[in-house]
Amino acid sequence: MDLFVTKYCRLSSKGINTHKGGVNLPLNDMVYDPQALYTLLQLSYPKFFKMDTLCKYGILAGECLFERNPLSYTSSEIGIILSGQHGSLDTDEQFQQTLQPDNFFPSPALFVYTLSNIVMGELCIRYKIKGENLFTVSATPDYDLLCQYTTALFLQKRINACLVGWIDYYQRQPDILLVWVETTSDTNALPFNYNTLTSLYI
Amino acid sequence: MPAPVYIIGDNIITPLGTTTEENFEAISNGVSGIRMHTNNPIGDFYASVLDKDMFLPDESLTHLESLFIRSIQQACQSAGIDATDSDNLYIFSSTKGNIELLQKQAKLSAFLHLDQMAKAVTTHLRYTGTPLIVSNACISGVQAIGMAYTLLQQGKYKRAIVTGGDLFSFFVLAGFYSLQAISPFPCTPFDKKRAGISLGEGCGTIILTREPKLTSIQITTVASSNDANHISGPSRTGDGLALAIQSVLQTTGKDPEDIQFINAHGTGTIYNDEMESLAFQHCGLAQTPVNSLKGYIGHTLGAAGIIETILTARSLQHNQLLTSAGFQETGTSVPLPVITENHTGNYTCALKTASGFGGGNAVLLLEKQVSS
Structure with a gap:
């Protein structure tokens, strides 16, 4: 089965790149400031401000990829397969700070972000993705597995489009690659395979 | 439609027992592992918590890792397979892994990372491949079985060893407490007076293959x-x-x-x-x-x-x-x-x-x- 990457977004400490080229950042260190990126990209999504940093970066990458275009599929036929290393560890550490014996004020608003897959939930809400979903953890991106698993879902006719990628954030370092996978190609489409993902991740 | 996969071995470790049979029998007899516990500053709460002697006395492993090892070994034994076999695909499921290491600043803190936790377990079992890890909140376990089902279709692996574990932790207790979601009595699902969850801890391992045993x-x-x-x-x-x-x-x-x-x-x-x-x-x-x-x-x-x-x-x-x-x-x-x-x-x-x-x-x- 031929699958294609028709859109993508790479967001890391080196900057932001998409299928349309690099996003021009007025300041080099702007990539470390999700709020500034939100303003720069002229986003209008108030939920953004309630999110933890991992989720903010997830939404920013999603917005760069989809550019506010509605997805041309039924919600239930769109899958989302994501992977990361640290999961919610950054937010876990913040929540742990609220659990000191002499200073016990656990915040429910923080606790609900202490799971690896919440960023996937936020992306599902933002882009109305209701199909097959999976969040896996690995030391480094396992693009072979992501391709294998996603392709299997297409072959088993469980999805017709899929948001796939690596999404990691810890100690100020965002490291994200999101790709949009479809069965139809346009002129700029790339084959969906290990080599494509590895070359986009650089 | 993809082919079915078959359960050829399993194990459950909870306060109700260290085998699937013990757990099934206790539940058939209406025995619950949920007890009252007390914590400062939270006070009294109900949870199903393992006795400390359920964990292996190995200081190079966390409690959770020792549970995984024990459960996987017993499941492999029940299936009559070798845990080290390179034809095995390992899939781990955990939501918070070794999260309590966050408060201990312990020497094992590298194992806060789920990938290192899983690797510690498979290394102990002398399996040389890389384990896969699903961390998808409360659906992780079912998802891990689903992932095994999906990947086994391709014939690359002979069988999948799918193991899920989480410990009772103050981190998670405090979180659900802050959401006011901890039941003031043992949880009563679907009942009119239900008032939240009771946390539990344990480990389950299921071994799946496309080649069934007779009674699978x-x-x-x-x-x-x-x-x-x-x-x-x-x-x-x-x-x-x-x-x-x-x-x-x-x-x-x-x-x-x-x-x-x-x-x-x-x-x-x-x-x-x-x-x-x-x-x-x-x-x-x-x-x-x-x-x-x-x-x-x-x-x-x-x-x-x-x-x-x-x-x-x-x-x-x-x-x-x-x-x-x-x-x-x-x-x-x-x-x-x-x-x-x-x-x-x-x-x-x-x-x-x-x-x-x-x-x-x-x-x-x-x-x-x-x-x-």
Whole structure:
């Protein structure tokens, strides 16, 4: 089965790149400031401000990829397969700070972000993705597995489009690659395979 | 349709026992592992917590890693397979792994990372491949089984060893306490007076292959979905869970009447159980007997989907439905026939469902072997 990457977004400490080229950042260190990126990209999504940093970066990458275009599929036929290393560890550490014996004020608003897959939930809400979903953890991106698993879902006719990628954030370092996978190609489409993902991740 | 996969070995470790048989028997007899505990500053709460002697006395391993090792070894023994075999695919399921290491600043803190935790376990078992890890909140266990099902179709691996574990931690207790979601009495899923969850800890391991043993229970198909509605509250309509259930019914050509019972997620929170009742009704399953096993073992998070799937498979094998602990009076807007007496009969087909934070839902269809 031929699958294609028709859109993508790479967001890391080196900057932001998409299928349309690099996003021009007025300041080099702007990539470390999700709020500034939100303003720069002229986003209008108030939920953004309630999110933890991992989720903010997830939404920013999603917005760069989809550019506010509605997805041309039924919600239930769109899958989302994501992977990361640290999961919610950054937010876990913040929540742990609220659990000191002499200073016990656990915040429910923080606790609900202490799971690896919440960023996937936020992306599902933002882009109305209701199909097959999976969040896996690995030391480094396992693009072979992501391709294998996603392709299997297409072959088993469980999805017709899929948001796939690596999404990691810890100690100020965002490291994200999101790709949009479809069965139809346009002129700029790339084959969906290990080599494509590895070359986009650089 | 993809081929079914078969359960050829399993193990469950909870306060109710260290084998699947011990757990099934205790639950058949209505024994619960949930007890009252006290914590400062939270006070009294109920949870199902393991005795310290359940863990291996090995200082190079965390408690959770030692549970995984014990459970995997016993499951491999029950299946008659070698844990080190390179034909094995290992899939781990955990929501919070070794999260309590955060407060200890301990020398083992590298094992806060799930990948290092899993690697420590497989290295101890002398398996040289890389284990896969699913961390998808409360649906992790069912998802890990689903992932094994999907990957086994390709024939690259002979079998999958799917293991799920989470410990009782102050981190998670404090979190659910802050959400006011800890029940002031042992959790009572689907009951009118239900008031939240009871946390549990444990480990479950299930071994799957495409080549059955004679008496194997099969996983016929799997599906997952997302509510795309709220990150910490279930859908008000149950439409997300209904999507996954309908997908399973459609793929297998089953009618709702073919499903003889459902092992639900049934956490005991007001909103989860209500959402499930709506989803079951939406799928024509409002008359199907249903249970939740969390009144016996608490909510074991990343282990829940695996432990509960194993117990559901045993129900099919033993032709015996397990009761839903804590249920007395209908407490959902769609009344469900919650199982309150141990029934015996000829049971061949069941659903396992799970729903969790992040909006995820996952469903498995289990059957007493129907093909060759």
